[in-house]
Amino acid sequence: MLKNYFKIAFRNLWRHRVFSFINIMGLTVGMTACLLIFLYVRFELSYDTFHPKxxxxxxxxxxxxxxxxxxxxxxxxxxxxxxxxxxxxxxxxxxxxxxxxxxxxxxxxxxxxxxxxxxxxxxxxxxxxxxxxxxxxxxxxxxxxxxxxxxxxxxxxxxxxxxxxxxxxxxxxxxxxxxxxxxxxxxxxxxxxxxxxxxxxxxxxxxxxxxxxxxxxxxxxxxxxxxxxxxxxxxxxxxxxxxxxxxxxxxxxxxxxxxxxxxxxxxxxxSTRDDSKGNMMNVYVFSIIALFILVIACINFINLTTARASERAKEVGIRKVAGAVRSQLARQFIGESVIICLIAFLLTLGFSSLLLSSFNQLAGKIISTGIFSNISLLFLLLGIALIIGLLAGIYPAFILSAFKPIMVLKGRFATGAKGSILRKSLVITQFAISTALIIGTIIVYSQMKFMRSRDLGFNKDQVLVVETNGDNKRETLQKLVANLPNVKSTTLSGSVPGGGHQGAYSQVENAKGDLQIANLDLYFVDFDYIPLYDIKMAAGRPFDRTYKTDSNNAMILNEAAVKILGYSSPAQAIGRRFKQWGHEGQIIGVIKDFNYHSLQSPIKPLTMRMEWDRFRLLSVKVNPTNVQTTITAIEKLFRTTIPNRPFSYYFMDEFFDRQYRSEERFGRLFLNFAALAIFISCLGLLGLASYSTMQRTREIGIRKVMGASVSNIINLLSKEFLKLVIISFFIAAPVAWYFMNKWLLDFAYRTSISWWIFAAAGTLAVLIALLTISLQAFKAAIANPVKSLRTE
Known part of the structure; x- marks a missing residue:
């Protein structure tokens, strides 16, 4: 009996090869994406959990x-x-x-x-x-x-x-x-x-x-x-x-x-502290995406399995007449469904093994050395596959097996409204998920573009930064580098934007005339730092070599520092007193706020002072032509002047942009998995469109004989599915807005969620669905009606 079940199952799979392929591949792609995301989420949750204590x-x-x-x-x-x-x-x-x-x-x-x-x-x-x-x-x-x-x-x-x-x-x-x-x-x-x-x-x-x-x-x-x-x-x-x-x-x-x-x-x-590298919101987002992809794959599988169930009604009738009992038929249908899921599970293992290396690169870290290093996840996925098989097999197992054989064999069997409502509901669900992911993808990339294009308040282009580690020959190196033909200007400092800062116990005169205590961020800079980085002055002046007191007794604030001191304008802070780390003096200038952290953090109060023994970085503004020649010349001077240290440099724009690597990886992962979810949805829609077209073959033939055009037929077959996609958009839009708005709250500076994002996502979802359906609709519309009606 068991051998017979397998024989019928594989024979049925081969007879309906296209449906079987769509079913198996949709489920395989879904489970593969789900497994990779589970590996990523599990890795993120595993940080520092391996310590026994x-x-x-x-x-x-x-x-x-x-x-x-x-x-x-x-x-x-x-x-x-x-x-x-x-x-x-x-x-x-x-x-x-x-x-x-x-x-x-x-x-x-x-x-x-x-x-x-x-x-x-x-x-x-x-x-x-x-x-x-x-x-x-x-x-x-x-x-x-x-x-x-x-x-x-x-x-x-x-x-x-x-x-x-x-x-x-x-x-x-x-x-x-x-x-x-x-x-x-x-x-x-x-x-x-x-x-x-x-x-x-x-x-x-x-x-x-x-x-x-x-x-x-x-x-x-x-x-x-x-x-x-x-x-x-x-x-x-x-x-x-x-x-x-x-x-x-x-x-x-x-x-x-x-x-x-x-x-x-x-x-x-x-943790909300600076050195926390992970993002719990991203873990939640990817967990939800994994669940969504799995739900979409399940919906496809259940939809196509139940849609094809009516084709086997006569088979059920004949087998009942031959003596088959209901439990035998139920085991047959459930067994076939489970077999398909097991095939998809085995393919998932193969695809995941092949894609794991690329996925590690996409994630920017080695999340797993092999899928078999996470056996518990594989057993979980196997369990999910078996559950999907059981759920998809329940409808034909317990609905079809209950029909009376005489009615079925007389041709009085109909799928009924319940099956149609179930399939439509599932299509709406999967396209609501896909549309939500399209909206999310657009918002993620809008935020990335916003961060890239925002005016940071300083110029990071064509600036080369050399690490001197505070070597006592750094000033000699600066003078030699400044004389190179393609060098525009140089500056020594303790920090560059995006490269950290000192926190300094400070006492600065506030608007009331009191020395206000605060722990302020501190940059150690020389005379040329502000002009080299093109930082704008809001009041007062930058450091100037003609003022001897600037080297030890002068401070520059940013606008954020002026605000916490209670001044209504930057000009009011000029000439006020300060005490900081054993130095006293006056405020000589106020710079406009610039983003010296990433855009995820608000601009904080900042002070600038000069202390020559704190300088370790040499910033070099270079001409864009012959950059490699300039780097070679700087390296030669470095090795001659500071021979005991390795030559290490980076470009300021690339260095600052590293702060957004995690967001960029998140964006790429989000895009890839959203595309997979949409692909799986389209596979399911293609399968249902094919099935619907096949079921209406006679109707299409009659309409063509009565004079219906190709466009009429395409419109007839497409509008039912397009209605479902439009309904799914109105479900997805508010849900996507809610969750993506929460994601954007992690950024101190963020883009707005504009109406055009939803319009673009809705249009894209409709176009994707239309392109998916139109292929089957066009084939049906141009078919010869004589062939369609010959057997009627």
């Missing part, structure tokens, strides 16, 4: 309240970590993590290791970054201890054993002892680096007393709680902890920190 690890962050604002630095004061275990028995261990760029050398091998981590000795005990060589307890205890990843160890030592050998670090060439080799950190962690150095190098050698600094912020602090300890218990004790160690300084500086605990597993997607 992850449930007990928390990141400690700070809300810093000043008289002007509340600031949200990523980490607490440097002194918090070392003092935790004195008063708080809930804390088992702590580690600070501070990121830096570090020059590392071994002979002629030299690299500027971006993202180097400085960490406390408990780093490898708290986090699961296994050491292949070395002791986790002692590897980071002594100053100038360095732990390398496998990749970094091979880079500097080749096949030699690096343990106990030395590397030269920083521009001064300080010897660092290799005390460990760790496995390369996985992709799904925010704490990622190839070089980890002991933080005692900073606190005992470079900046003694830093462990007792309560006013210096920057290093991330992670705490490991003891087993059975609740984070809320520790949280309640933190205000008293701060009052004990820092109360007097808080009141004198008028800066009041609040310590907060973030679960490690939540940091990547849910």
């Amino acid at each position: 992850a449930d007990r690890i928390y990141r400690m962050v700070t809300d810093l309240k000043t008289p002007s604002e509340t600031i949200h630095p990523s980490g607490p004061a440097w002194a918090v970590g070392p003092h935790l275990q004195f008063d708080l028995p809930e804390v088992e261990a702590f580690t600070r993590v501070n990121y830096d760029n570090l020059l590392v050398r071994k002979g002629d091998i030299k690299f500027n290791e971006t993202g180097t981590i400085w960490a406390d000795s408990a780093f490898f005990s708290i986090f699961n970054f296994p050491l292949l060589k070395g002791d986790v307890r002692t590897a980071l205890v002594q100053p100038f201890s360095i732990v390398l990843s496998e990749t970094a160890a091979k880079k500097y030592f080749g096949k030699q054993d690096p343990m106990g050998q030395t590397l030269l670090v920083t521009g001064e060439g300080k010897p660092a002892l290799v005390t460990g080799v760790m496995k390369d950190m996985p992709e799904n962690t925010l704490i990622k680096s190839d070089v980890v150095m002991s933080i005692t190098t900073i606190t005992q050698k470079f900046w003694k007393g830093l462990d007792d600094e309560w006013g210096s912020y920057g290093a991330l602090t992670y705490v490991l709680l003891k087993p059975g300890t609740y984070a809320q218990t520790l949280q309640k004790k933190l205000p008293a902890f701060l009052e004990k160690w820092n109360g007097k300084e808080m009141r004198s500086s008028q800066m009041f920190p609040t310590l907060l605990l973030e679960p490690l597993k939540d940091v990547y997607l849910k």
Whole structure:
């Protein structure tokens, strides 16, 4: 009996090859897209969950309240970590993590290791970054201890054993002892680096007393709680902890920190701090898209399966007359449906394996090395495929098998209104989803275009930035580069737009004449910075070499800083007093606000001052002609002037635009999966149009004999489906507006959702549907009516 079921099933598939192909391919494409999205979502949700102690690890962050604002630095004061275990028995261990760029050398091998981590000795005990060589307890205890990843160890030592050998670090060439080799950190962690150095190098050698600094912020602090300890218990004790160690300084500086605990597993997607790289909204969006694609594929499969069910009514009648019982017929139809779904599942595995590498590139990260590395997801998808097969098989199994054989064999069988209503409802559902995705795609790309075209308030074109790492020969290099023929101008600075900034405890005279305390962003710049980046002045003047006091006693504010000081116009701030980091003086100018962060962040209050020992970046404005020749000349001067450092440069426009890479990847992924959803919908519509045309063959033949034109026939066959598509648009438009408006709220500067977006999406949906239907309609319209009526 089972063999007979399979034989009938495959015979039926082959007899209706076109329908079978559409059914299987639609479901395959849907499940393939769904599997890839599930892999992506699962990867995003897996960040830092692989640590065995992850449930007990928390990141400690700070809300810093000043008289002007509340600031949200990523980490607490440097002194918090070392003092935790004195008063708080809930804390088992702590580690600070501070990121830096570090020059590392071994002979002629030299690299500027971006993202180097400085960490406390408990780093490898708290986090699961296994050491292949070395002791986790002692590897980071002594100053100038360095732990390398496998990749970094091979880079500097080749096949030699690096343990106990030395590397030269920083521009001064300080010897660092290799005390460990760790496995390369996985992709799904925010704490990622190839070089980890002991933080005692900073606190005992470079900046003694830093462990007792309560006013210096920057290093991330992670705490490991003891087993059975609740984070809320520790949280309640933190205000008293701060009052004990820092109360007097808080009141004198008028800066009041609040310590907060973030679960490690939540940091990547849910933290609002600057170093959080993920986006929970994007995870939700892709999860919904995966669900939508799967729903569309299911709708197609169920629609086509139920639409073809009426063709098998006579088969049901004959088999009932031959003695088949209803349960046997039900098993036959369900079995056929499940077989088709299993075929689609096997094809999904093959397609997913082939596409995974391309999908990794599209996502910008290695989300999976192979689909079989996520067996649980495959079993989930298999379960979904079986459920789809069961759902699609229920209609023919329990509806057709219930018909009386005498009525069916006499030709009195009709599909009835219920089946038609079901199919129309499903078509409306899938095209509502497709239209919503079209609207979403247009909005995503409108936002990307808006971000690209918005005036940032500064000029980033044709600016080359060279990393000098503050080398003491940087001014000599600047003078030599400035004399090159294709160089227009140069400037030294501590920061460039989009490249980070200092946060500085500041006292600036406000509109009431008081020195207002605030933690303001700070750029260290020289005389030529403002003109080179074409930043516009709102009042006053830029730094000027003819004023000797500008080098030490002058400050420039942006318009956002002027507002928080209570001035009604930028001109009112000129000549007012300031105190900042041991410097005092007057405000000499106010620049117009410019976006020194990405457009996801609002423009914050910014100050600019000159401190020559803070300069590390050389910006070079170059002519657009012979750019490569100019770069070669600059490199030659760099290697001659600063021979101990690697030559590293980037173009300012490319560097600033990197901030939008995640949004661009999101846009590309959204577009690709929206296109797949539309493709699957069109497959289903094509199948239904083919079936509808076949069912109305006699009607079409009669109409043609009665004088109907080709356009009349096409209109007849198309208008029914186009009505459904139009209905789906009115369902999709408000839903798409609601969700995309929520997505846009993540951007401080965003495009508006205009009416034309909906008009374009609706028109596109209608055109796609019309093109899909018209092929079948045209074939039916030009068919010879004699052939259609010959058998009647």
